[in-house]
Amino acid sequence: MAIPSSKSTFKSYCLRALGFGVIDINVSDDQADDRIDEALQYFSHYHYDGIEKMYLKYQVTADDIARAKTNDTTSATDTSDSSITASFSEGKGFIPMPSSIISVLNIFPFDNTATNNMFDIRYQLRLNDLYDFSSTSVVHYEMTMQHLDFLSHILVGEKPLRFQEHQNRLYIDMDWDNDITEGEYLIIECYRKLDPNTYTDMYDDIYLKRYATALIKRQWGANLSKFNGVQMLGGVEMNGAEIFSQATEEIRDLEEKMLLQEPPIDMFKG
Numbered sequence: 001m002a003i004p005s006s007k008s009t010f011k012s013y014c015l016r017a018l019g020f021g022v023i024d025i026n027v028s029d030d031q032a033d034d035r036i037d038e039a040l041q042y043f044s045h046y047h048y049d050g051i052e053k054m055y056l057k058y059q060v061t062a063d064d065i066a067r068a069k070t071n072d073t074t075s076a077t078d079t080s081d082s083s084i085t086a087s088f089s090e091g092k093g094f095i096p097m098p099s100s101i102i103s104v105l106n107i108f109p110f111d112n113t114a115t116n117n118m119f120d121i122r123y124q125l126r127l128n129d130l131y132d133f134s135s136t137s138v139v140h141y142e143m144t145m146q147h148l149d150f151l152s153h154i155l156v157g158e159k160p161l162r163f164q165e166h167q168n169r170l171y172i173d174m175d176w177d178n179d180i181t182e183g184e185y186l187i188i189e190c191y192r193k194l195d196p197n198t199y200t201d202m203y204d205d206i207y208l209k210r211y212a213t214a215l216i217k218r219q220w221g222a223n224l225s226k227f228n229g230v231q232m233l234g235g236v237e238m239n240g241a242e243i244f245s246q247a248t249e250e251i252r253d254l255e256e257k258m259l260l261q262e263p264p265i266d267m268f269k270g
Contacts, residue, residue: 004203007196011036014213018220026223027216035219039212044102044193047258049205051102056188058095060180068093068176093176094169095186104163104170106189207261211254218247 004010011032018025027035044050070092097104159179162171170188174180196202203209224240 004209005200006203007033007036010203010209010212013209014216017209017213018217025216025220027220031219031223032216035215036212039208039215040196042255043205043208043211043258046255047205047207047261049207050194050202051191052194054190054192056098056101056190058186058188060095060182060184060186062182064095065176065180065182093173094171097163097168097170097188097190098192099168100193100195101163101168101190102165102193104161104188104190107159107161107170107172107186108189207254207258211251211258214247214250214254218244218251221245221247 002009002013004013011029012020014036015025015027015032040050160173162173163169180186194202221240221242221244225244226240228239228241
């Protein structure tokens, strides 16, 4: 069996699974490509093997800070009273995100956690209490660090984040004048879609192959259903409705299985 390693070989695999080479598959190349793209999109959103957990590094620029200081103000009139006009201000504090990012989990750090400052409490703890790990218990250090983290959470707090996949923007609701400076790096914890052109083994995933094949089969049935009742030479009658119905059932079953999929026990999956 030829293992698909590109979009073209993947398409050939799906068409062969439907009988291409023995019978004609009444689907255009563009239609097959569209169904494969649709399968990849669904796979990356609903299957754990279609995404990866990432930590992206972003350096804040002067343009980011300047943009955050500029707000677009628009006016809206309440339909219940035309004399009342409300003004809304849309925050501009965002950083651009790659189109492959589908969700953002966290962003850090925002408080001063540097330990090379001799006046920092973490520096003092390591200097005075943890000079020798072999003779010093780390229980007290761990409890103190948890307490400091709790104090930071209470006093500094978490910066609200807003991310929408199709905007490709990560909005950070903070004071861009004081909370961050030009040149500072942000570490963004997020989930990213796998690129099948880079990770070609993705084309050999059993669920993706079956799902793309079922989508192409449904397209085939939809095309043939336009000729229901038309007899070809030799009295052969096309039955596109049956092919469409079978494919629809296969797609529903595969989507249910994909949504119920979980990483194997004791296996780490990002």
